[in-house]
Amino acid sequence: xxxxxxxxxxxxQRIMYLEEAILHxxxxxxxLPILQSTSLAxxxxxGNVYFDLLNSIVSQQLSIRAAETIFNRFCALFPEAYPTAExxxxxxxxxxxxVGLSNQKATYxxxxxxxxxxxxxxxxxxxxxxxxxxxxxxxxxxxxGRWTSEMILIFTLDRPDIFPTDDLGxxxxxxxxxxxxxxxxxxxxxxxxxxxxxxxxxxxASRLLWRWKDLRTSF
Numbered sequence: 001x002x003x004x005x006x007x008x009x010x011x012x013q014r015i016m017y018l019e020e021a022i023l024h025x026x027x028x029x030x031x032l033p034i035l036q037s038t039s040l041a042x043x044x045x046x047g048n049v050y051f052d053l054l055n056s057i058v059s060q061q062l063s064i065r066a067a068e069t070i071f072n073r074f075c076a077l078f079p080e081a082y083p084t085a086e087x088x089x090x091x092x093x094x095x096x097x098x099v100g101l102s103n104q105k106a107t108y109x110x111x112x113x114x115x116x117x118x119x120x121x122x123x124x125x126x127x128x129x130x131x132x133x134x135x136x137x138x139x140x141x142x143x144x145g146r147w148t149s150e151m152i153l154i155f156t157l158d159r160p161d162i163f164p165t166d167d168l169g170x171x172x173x174x175x176x177x178x179x180x181x182x183x184x185x186x187x188x189x190x191x192x193x194x195x196x197x198x199x200x201x202x203x204x205a206s207r208l209l210w211r212w213k214d215l216r217t218s219f
Contacts, residue, residue, distance in 0.1 A: 011042065013064075014043065014044075015042050015043035016044070016161075018040060018096075018204065019205040020040050020041075020201075020206070021160075021201035022035060024201050025199075025201060025205055025208070026044070027092060027197070028198065029198050030177055030178065030194075031198075031205070034177070034207070034208050034209070034212045037210075037212065037215065038208055038211045038215060039043055039214045040204070040207055040208060040211065043154075043158055043207075045060075045156055045157060045158040046156055047126070047155070047157065048156065049084070049121060049124070049138075049152055049156055050085065050112065050116045050121045051083075052155070053112045053113055053138070053141075053148070053152065054074075054088075054109055054142060054168075055071055056148050056151055056152070057105055057108045057109055057112065057143060057144070058070055058071045058074060058101065058105060058109070058120055058145065059071065059149070060105070060148075067090055069100070070099060070100040070101065073099035073100060074096070074099050074101065074109075076099075077091060077095060077099065078091075079191065083109075083113075083203075085103065085112075085113035085116045085117045085121075086113075086117070088103055088109060088110060088113040089099070089110055089113050089114060089117075093106050094152065096109065104143075105142070105143075108141075108142070108143030108144075110144050110167060111141050111142050111144075112141055112143070112144065115140070115141045119137070124137075124140070126157055127157070131159055131161075131162065133155060134152070134157065134159075135139060135149040135150070135153070138152060141211060142176065145165060146166060147164060147166050148163050150164040150166075151164070154168040154203045154207075155207065156194075159178075159203060160200055160201060160202075160203050161200040161202045161203060162202060162203045162206065163191075163192065163195050163197055163202040163205070163206060164196075164206060165187075165188045165191050165192060165202075166188075167206075168208070169209070169210050169213050169214075170191070170206055170209055171191070173209035173210070173212055173213040174190075174191045174194065174195075174209065175187075176211075177209070178190070178191075178194045180194075
């Protein structure tokens with residue numbers, strides 16, 4: 001019973017936080033059409049950086065359906081469908097390729113497993129680390145770049161103010177929303193400048209931009 005109450009309390013806090021973020025974002029007139037046409041559910045972050053890194057690597061450059069299928073096949077290789085770092089390192093490349101993984105992704109998955117063991121991921125104080133500290137640690141893994149680290153910060157660690165300017169979907173949405181004509185580094189600078197007023201809720205703004213982009217068919 002106590003556990004149910006704690007979970008309900010956490011869920012209520014997340015609902016209240018989302019409402020607070022949306023109220024703040026609604027002060028920007030550009031966001032109003034998005035807020036009127038797009039809905040979000042509160043995030044339910046797993047907190048499991050290791051597992052979510054594996055999922056992110058498998059999902060790269062795949063459709064949602066294909067990514068889910070391959071990741072489920074990958075997990076099914078392991079007891080209780082959980083690829084512990086030790087067991088993953090002892091899994092052959094042939095077994096990993098058999099479930100639909102490329103040689104590169106199989107290597108990257110093993111890189112994550114080895115790094116997690118070497119750095120005792122189970123004891124890393126993720127919640128006490130600044131965003132840049134998390135990013136600097138994760139990007140030391142070959143195969144994990146800034147974008148993947150930002151996804152971990154948003155969806156796994158529930159960090160509130162992440163704005164992934166390298167994400168193609170965010171770029172497309174920002175170009176349309178703010179009528180941006182710039183490209184490259186100039187586009188990044190313009191995106192950051194336009195999103196400044198969304199602080200400290202840029203993670204919620206990013207989630208809204210992704211949803212809004214997906215709802216539109218003219219991109």
